Amino acid sequence: MTLKVPEGFRLNGVHCGIKQHSRQEDVTLLVSDTAATAAGVYTQNLIRAAAVELDEQRTPAESIRAIVVNSGNANACTGQRGRSDAARTTQFVADACGLAADQVLVMSTGIIGNYLPMERLSAGIRSAAGSLEADAQHLEAAARGMMTTDTVPKLTGQEISTSHGPVCITGLAKGSGMIAPRMATMLSVILTDAPLKANIAQRMLADVVDHSFNCVTVDGHESTNDTVLLLANGRACSGPLSDADLKLFRRALQDVCVKLARSIASDGEGATHLITIGVRGCTARAAALRIARAVANSPLVKTAVTGGDPNWGRVVSAAGYAGVDFDPSQFDVSINGVTIYGSGAPVPFDAVQLSTSMRNEFETQIVLTFRNGKAAAVYWTCDLTDTYVRINADYHT
Amino acid sequence: MTLKVPEGFRLNGVHCGIKQHSRQEDVTLLVSDTAATAAGVYTQNLIRAAAVELDEQRTPAESIRAIVVNSGNANACTGQRGRSDAARTTQFVADACGLAADQVLVMSTGIIGNYLPMERLSAGIRSAAGSLEADAQHLEAAARGMMTTDTVPKLTGQEISTSHGPVCITGLAKGSGMIAPRMATMLSVILTDAPLKANIAQRMLADVVDHSFNCVTVDGHESTNDTVLLLANGRACSGPLSDADLKLFRRALQDVCVKLARSIASDGEGATHLITIGVRGCTARAAALRIARAVANSPLVKTAVTGGDPNWGRVVSAAGYAGVDFDPSQFDVSINGVTIYGSGAPVPFDAVQLSTSMRNEFETQIVLTFRNGKAAAVYWTCDLTDTYVRINADYHT
Numbered sequence: 001m002t003l004k005v006p007e008g009f010r011l012n013g014v015h016c017g018i019k020q021h022s023r024q025e026d027v028t029l030l031v032s033d034t035a036a037t038a039a040g041v042y043t044q045n046l047i048r049a050a051a052v053e054l055d056e057q058r059t060p061a062e063s064i065r066a067i068v069v070n071s072g073n074a075n076a077c078t079g080q081r082g083r084s085d086a087a088r089t090t091q092f093v094a095d096a097c098g099l100a101a102d103q104v105l106v107m108s109t110g111i112i113g114n115y116l117p118m119e120r121l122s123a124g125i126r127s128a129a130g131s132l133e134a135d136a137q138h139l140e141a142a143a144r145g146m147m148t149t150d151t152v153p154k155l156t157g158q159e160i161s162t163s164h165g166p167v168c169i170t171g172l173a174k175g176s177g178m179i180a181p182r183m184a185t186m187l188s189v190i191l192t193d194a195p196l197k198a199n200i201a202q203r204m205l206a207d208v209v210d211h212s213f214n215c216v217t218v219d220g221h222e223s224t225n226d227t228v229l230l231l232a233n234g235r236a237c238s239g240p241l242s243d244a245d246l247k248l249f250r251r252a253l254q255d256v257c258v259k260l261a262r263s264i265a266s267d268g269e270g271a272t273h274l275i276t277i278g279v280r281g282c283t284a285r286a287a288a289l290r291i292a293r294a295v296a297n298s299p300l301v302k303t304a305v306t307g308g309d310p311n312w313g314r315v316v317s318a319a320g321y322a323g324v325d326f327d328p329s330q331f332d333v334s335i336n337g338v339t340i341y342g343s344g345a346p347v348p349f350d351a352v353q354l355s356t357s358m359r360n361e362f363e364t365q366i367v368l369t370f371r372n373g374k375a376a377a378v379y380w381t382c383d384l385t386d387t388y389v390r391i392n393a394d395y396h397t
Numbered sequence: 398m399t400l401k402v403p404e405g406f407r408l409n410g411v412h413c414g415i416k417q418h419s420r421q422e423d424v425t426l427l428v429s430d431t432a433a434t435a436a437g438v439y440t441q442n443l444i445r446a447a448a449v450e451l452d453e454q455r456t457p458a459e460s461i462r463a464i465v466v467n468s469g470n471a472n473a474c475t476g477q478r479g480r481s482d483a484a485r486t487t488q489f490v491a492d493a494c495g496l497a498a499d500q501v502l503v504m505s506t507g508i509i510g511n512y513l514p515m516e517r518l519s520a521g522i523r524s525a526a527g528s529l530e531a532d533a534q535h536l537e538a539a540a541r542g543m544m545t546t547d548t549v550p551k552l553t554g555q556e557i558s559t560s561h562g563p564v565c566i567t568g569l570a571k572g573s574g575m576i577a578p579r580m581a582t583m584l585s586v587i588l589t590d591a592p593l594k595a596n597i598a599q600r601m602l603a604d605v606v607d608h609s610f611n612c613v614t615v616d617g618h619e620s621t622n623d624t625v626l627l628l629a630n631g632r633a634c635s636g637p638l639s640d641a642d643l644k645l646f647r648r649a650l651q652d653v654c655v656k657l658a659r660s661i662a663s664d665g666e667g668a669t670h671l672i673t674i675g676v677r678g679c680t681a682r683a684a685a686l687r688i689a690r691a692v693a694n695s696p697l698v699k700t701a702v703t704g705g706d707p708n709w710g711r712v713v714s715a716a717g718y719a720g721v722d723f724d725p726s727q728f729d730v731s732i733n734g735v736t737i738y739g740s741g742a743p744v745p746f747d748a749v750q751l752s753t754s755m756r757n758e759f760e761t762q763i764v765l766t767f768r769n770g771k772a773a774a775v776y777w778t779c780d781l782t783d784t785y786v787r788i789n790a791d792y793h794t
Contacts (some may be wrong), residue, residue: 394704
């Protein structure tokens, strides 16, 4: 996969001093040369950061030109001053790039409850605006500018061929702790040079997020700032996408979002394993999701994976408290392809071999198969290690 | 508090080899000299251990004579053979004590998915039956026989004066990991020499459990075996309790259950702090409970307490995803009596002093005050340390 910036976008990430204890990038600016369609999906936490409130008012839209992201400060629980700071931030971008403020969206991530250092942020935005490029190096700097406790920048992309020629989708994301569905302390920006109407973009993004970012949990703690924004500036195509093109595009968009979602779980704080929970054979996707989420959020399942222990008892008992009605004697559990529980009773298996595979593979796959219907769901999480505890016990406000 | 065994009960805990790697007690037998009223409250997990199914059929009742508890093996997910083993266990007790099998209740806790070693269990029951006593030493042995990863036996008691003279309530419990409300990997037996009708005992126990054991979480993982049993043999009184006596008794029973619930949270796997979450000013107790549970189950809140960090952002954002509608600008948060968040905005406080109090006190008290009504709830949990992770990652099936 070669990562590229879609046509008509320029971007960069710079350090301006919001993160006071590192030289890491803390402001990212992404600019479209022409008006772009923007769609957004936001946290469902009742406590919402100022940036979330602002973006929600401005999307969906077909006139967006820029997104500014800061890390190191969430600008959440900051009341009226926080709302005013978010609006001023978009004005800084407008001034630096010659745009109207309402053409700018904003994302923030980091510590809750502190006011943004507006002088530094303003200087950072001017510096980023003066150094925008469209190459892979600046793309990575932009992804780094979104990071908090992430250990790696999260980037992925896809190219598809439409009836109007090739179209590029490039996604950036951050997220490592305080990760739960609906949504996580997670920010993601998806850029594409495909042409999309606002209502189609919004519907497609919401649907795709339900199958990707909303199926990730690290610690079950939903945050105040989570946002996924899609910018589509249409620069790659001369005409509108056909229904077949849109289908293709939707699939590629979901693929990009699933890859980013998996990369967030993989980089969960302290993670040594990615855990994929598959649930199938349910009457409805909602039921499959409930079971998958209960298993994914169980610290006992997570620590079993940490220890390489095929402990089906923890998986089975988590399914039992998911709040979904099923016949306990009519389901099976497999780990890494090995059935270890079937029809309500233990199944003999080679525990040493399975434990070895759990230790050696980065990804542990847990699948629960019911016999009630055809609905399925997939959830991603990571194991729970003492490093998670240390990161979050040592982190100070 | 001097602990005593209520009138007409004898008990003991012995080692019979279900726990193969220690000499710790693993069978407990509690016998009433005369028929006792029995009430039970059980796990709501769909996956239920054989002992839970058996006891649920036999309670409430007014003819129970004995409870047998084994630790080291949960006899859960063991199908028809497990059910038969649970029934045979009650027969062993009946044979050893000269009772009918249906006068015996059974509890199991430990590893899921293994069959009970019936020979050892039978020998253990005979040994315990031959050494029953009514003193404090045997009471503690009985509490030890219920322990799994518990570091201390959990015992408490109360004496109250009724119109028919003094009545004694003594409670035993176990629980340390896989602890979540409705219920936990938690067993508790409450013995009393008060006289109670079965329907009154059942209603009272269910109500008291809702205000005690159902408000405890260690890791949010509901287990397959959780059971609270109340045995009341009436031996202390010559006549029935008056309404005023019953009121007094209910209060004392709740006090006993709250103390045991707090001792379970205090002994949560790896815990270095007991965390009490108080929520008040809600429209309904159910709403207050949802918020308290969301805060109590957040690994980020737990690790903040581990680190002695008054991180109100984690508390506030957990309340925000509890699924309860409230005005984010109309509530306050205090830790250890210090208000740190008020009316939707940070409140200045002495962070060093508060952090010191969090580190020095074993109990951290977090209180959320809303302005929507008069309903309140209290929840107990513990902090999350790397020891929890090590215990559960190193534990092998």
